[in-house]
Amino acid sequence: MVFNQTEKQERSYLQQIISRLKKIISHTDASVKDHVDTLAAYKDYLWNNKDIDPHEIRSMRESILNHFAIGESVIDKRKRLAKIVDIPYFGRIDFQEKNENCSVIPVYIGIHTFHDSESRTTLIYDWRAPISSMFYDYELGEAFYQSPWGEVKGDISLKRQYRIRDGKMEFMIESALTVHDDILQKELSSNADDKMKNIVATIQREQNLIIRNEESRTLIIQGVAGSGKTSIALHRIAYLLYTFKDSIFSKDILIISPNKVFADYISNVLPELGEETVPETSMEQVLSEVLDHKYKYLSFFEQVNELLTKPVPDFIERIQYKSSFDFISSLDRFILHIENHYFKAEDVKLTQYITVPAEFIEEQFHRFNRYPMRQRFEAMTEYMLDMMKVQYAFTVTTAERNFLKKEIKRMFAGNNDLQVYKDFFEWMGKPEMFKMRKNRTLEYADLAPIAYLHIALEGGTKNSVKHLLIDEMQDYSPIQYKVIQKLFPCRKTILGDASQSVNPYGSSTADMIRKALVTGEVMKLCKSYRSTCEITDFAQKIRINTELEPVARHGEKPHVLQFNNEKEELSAIKDLILTYQASFYKSLGIICKTESQARGMVDKLQITDIHFLSSQSSAFVQGIVITSAHMAKGLEFDEVIIPQIDDKNYHSEIDRSMLYVATTRAMHRLTLTYSGLKRTPFI
Numbered sequence: 001m002v003f004n005q006t007e008k009q010e011r012s013y014l015q016q017i018i019s020r021l022k023k024i025i026s027h028t029d030a031s032v033k034d035h036v037d038t039l040a041a042y043k044d045y046l047w048n049n050k051d052i053d054p055h056e057i058r059s060m061r062e063s064i065l066n067h068f069a070i071g072e073s074v075i076d077k078r079k080r081l082a083k084i085v086d087i088p089y090f091g092r093i094d095f096q097e098k099n100e101n102c103s104v105i106p107v108y109i110g111i112h113t114f115h116d117s118e119s120r121t122t123l124i125y126d127w128r129a130p131i132s133s134m135f136y137d138y139e140l141g142e143a144f145y146q147s148p149w150g151e152v153k154g155d156i157s158l159k160r161q162y163r164i165r166d167g168k169m170e171f172m173i174e175s176a177l178t179v180h181d182d183i184l185q186k187e188l189s190s191n192a193d194d195k196m197k198n199i200v201a202t203i204q205r206e207q208n209l210i211i212r213n214e215e216s217r218t219l220i221i222q223g224v225a226g227s228g229k230t231s232i233a234l235h236r237i238a239y240l241l242y243t244f245k246d247s248i249f250s251k252d253i254l255i256i257s258p259n260k261v262f263a264d265y266i267s268n269v270l271p272e273l274g275e276e277t278v279p280e281t282s283m284e285q286v287l288s289e290v291l292d293h294k295y296k297y298l299s300f301f302e303q304v305n306e307l308l309t310k311p312v313p314d315f316i317e318r319i320q321y322k323s324s325f326d327f328i329s330s331l332d333r334f335i336l337h338i339e340n341h342y343f344k345a346e347d348v349k350l351t352q353y354i355t356v357p358a359e360f361i362e363e364q365f366h367r368f369n370r371y372p373m374r375q376r377f378e379a380m381t382e383y384m385l386d387m388m389k390v391q392y393a394f395t396v397t398t399a400e401r402n403f404l405k406k407e408i409k410r411m412f413a414g415n416n417d418l419q420v421y422k423d424f425f426e427w428m429g430k431p432e433m434f435k436m437r438k439n440r441t442l443e444y445a446d447l448a449p450i451a452y453l454h455i456a457l458e459g460g461t462k463n464s465v466k467h468l469l470i471d472e473m474q475d476y477s478p479i480q481y482k483v484i485q486k487l488f489p490c491r492k493t494i495l496g497d498a499s500q501s502v503n504p505y506g507s508s509t510a511d512m513i514r515k516a517l518v519t520g521e522v523m524k525l526c527k528s529y530r531s532t533c534e535i536t537d538f539a540q541k542i543r544i545n546t547e548l549e550p551v552a553r554h555g556e557k558p559h560v561l562q563f564n565n566e567k568e569e570l571s572a573i574k575d576l577i578l579t580y581q582a583s584f585y586k587s588l589g590i591i592c593k594t595e596s597q598a599r600g601m602v603d604k605l606q607i608t609d610i611h612f613l614s615s616q617s618s619a620f621v622q623g624i625v626i627t628s629a630h631m632a633k634g635l636e637f638d639e640v641i642i643p644q645i646d647d648k649n650y651h652s653e654i655d656r657s658m659l660y661v662a663t664t665r666a667m668h669r670l671t672l673t674y675s676g677l678k679r680t681p682f683i
């Protein structure tokens with residue numbers, strides 16, 4: 001007989017589970033109170049008995065720490081239970097192991113495990129548990145999962161999905177398919193949340209494969225726009241934190257994200273999945289840190305903006321040159337050249353009677369070639385002085401030792417990163433490839449090569465990162481990946497979409513990243529979930545991707561509206577905003593090509609309740625947002641308006657990228673407007 005066969009039985013079972021959960025929560029509350037009271041009693045005792053002997057103090061300290069640890073774990077458990085009381089589970093499979101004496105077990109799947117210690121049964125399985133993988137991977141019939149003890153084979157005889165909100169079952173679906181389309185459709189048709197949400201209930205098979213991939217040290221995910229790359233990467237982090245809970249913690253993970261707004265936008269997913277948020281940084285921050293933040297540089301935003309507004313061919317050429325693999329080989333050859341030619345040894349007159357000969361010093365520089373060059377001076381000094389002590393029984397004063405080290409350092413012509421970098425271009429016979437901007441400001445593309453040289457000369461600093469996640473991978477160049485590999489030799493998940501580059505002259509494809517890192521498995525996601533078929537078809541006209549497969553969800557066709565002049569265009573945009581405000585949509589993105597156009601739009605529209613997202617913003621806001629295509633990357637909106645799509649504003653290849661990024665942000669409705677005669681040739 002099937003356990004909880006009917007919907008009525010399921011509904012009553014849900015209420016039983018919720019009552020059970022509530023009961024345990026109230027027990028844990030009592031237990032937390034006990035621990036707090038005990039700790040307070042200890043404190044009072046210590047306060048009132050200042051002359052107690054050290055033994056007693058020590059034993060009390062142990063008890064306090066013990067209570068504290070237990071109290072913390074109870075609070076932790078309470079937090080987890082409180083999280084699941086509203087939505088205890090979302091799926092179920094009935095599984096019978098192919099083994100004598102094994103009966104059918106109902107496996108209810110939710111965000112967290114719920115083990116009932118009274119009945120000694122697991123009432124809810126964590127979605128990341130090995131057995132839960134079958135929910136995402138199999139239909140009815142034969143199935144297996146990998147348990148810690150090996151493969152477990154069996155049969156799935158029932159599969160159900162539930163939509164439970166605030167402890168009430170809205171509906172349940174009996175499904176033979178992997179993860180039923182109806183629920184997925186309902187999720188996708190819903191409105192954009194204020195932040196990215198978790199997708200545990202509807203993870204698709206190909207996505208599950210990426211989340212649970214434990215083998216690849218470096219996993220590179222190339223996924224089309226809206227294929228769930230970012231969501232999947234975050235679920236993967238949650239999976240790794242669960243599966244390797246004894247060896248990897250939230251603080252051991254680092255996310256390199258494109259900007260603060262994006263970091264804020266995704267910040268809810270891990271807490272929703274019951275994990276702590278993980279540290280986050282940017283590529284610029286990482287590179288600048290290597291160079292001790294010594295240099296001013298053009299930010300990536302400024303570079304993209306310059307390419308969009310005044311694309312000077314020399315600038316483009318410099319970026320392209322520094323993004324090639326040839327450039328990396330040349331840098332490597334130059335590092336060898338430094339090794340062979342930058343150290344010019346001289347005799348050092350250490351005391352009135354003792355001179356250290358140049359040849360001896362030169363020899364030591366090469367002897368210590370296992371150290372980065374600038375780290376050899378100390379080792380060379382120590383070694384030479386030790387030798388002198390052994391051979392001539394000669395000991396030096398601290399001042400003489402420091403003098404020798406200083407002299408040795410002076411003999412090396414590569415102590416200044418920037419000078420070495422300039423030398424490189426001279427050595428290459430390409431001095432025009434390096435240009436410093438006003439106020440000794442470096443171009444963004446120079447930051448990574450200088451950091452690369454710095455690490456070769458000085459070594460990289462150690463860090464404790466065990467898993468690195470890089471989003472928007474296409475925007476980073478091979479030399480940036482080289483630096484990343486040197487700094488973070490740990491496991492990596494790298495994700496992005498070559499079609500969405502805002503850095504077309506310095507971008508990387510999945511294969512280029514694999515080549516730069518010398519390792520990596522590439523996995524693809526081709527199904528697009530974000531937008532309706534009509535919006536996806538429209539975006540495909542701007543940039544075709546034959547691998548892209550839209551999920552079957554329909555809506556209005558995108559509108560392209562022409563106006564006689566800017567005034568009319570603005571007035572139409574205001575009307576569109578009013579229509580949006582009267583609709584049930586929750587977010588509207590007005591996406592311009594550049595930040596200054598976006599700022600101009602804010603001024604011209606003169607509407608309150610509009611949020612302007614600039615490259616300096618740090619928080620994502622729901623409602624009406626005006627921003628640039630670059631900032632909008634990674635975000636999504638129920639409705640998108642793209643103004644000024646005339647042929648003058650969108651004509652170059654980088655403009656095409658911006659237009660593609662902007663259109664693919666729309667989930668349900670898309671309108672493009674322009675004034676004048678001609679619209680962009682890209683649509």
Ligand SMILES: Nc1ncnc2c1ncn2[C@@H]1O[C@H](COP(=O)(O)OP(=O)(O)OP(=O)(O)O)[C@@H](O)[C@H]1O
Nearest residue numbers: 199202203204225226227228229230231529530634
């Ligand atoms: N399996 C799924 N179930 C429900 N929603 C999904 C699923 N996969 C993706 N989505 C939804 O699709 C949208 C796009 O996801 P996400 O932003 O992670 O994609 P992306 O590939 O990183 O996008 P882009 O590169 O275009 O920024 C989100 O709204 C996400 O919730």
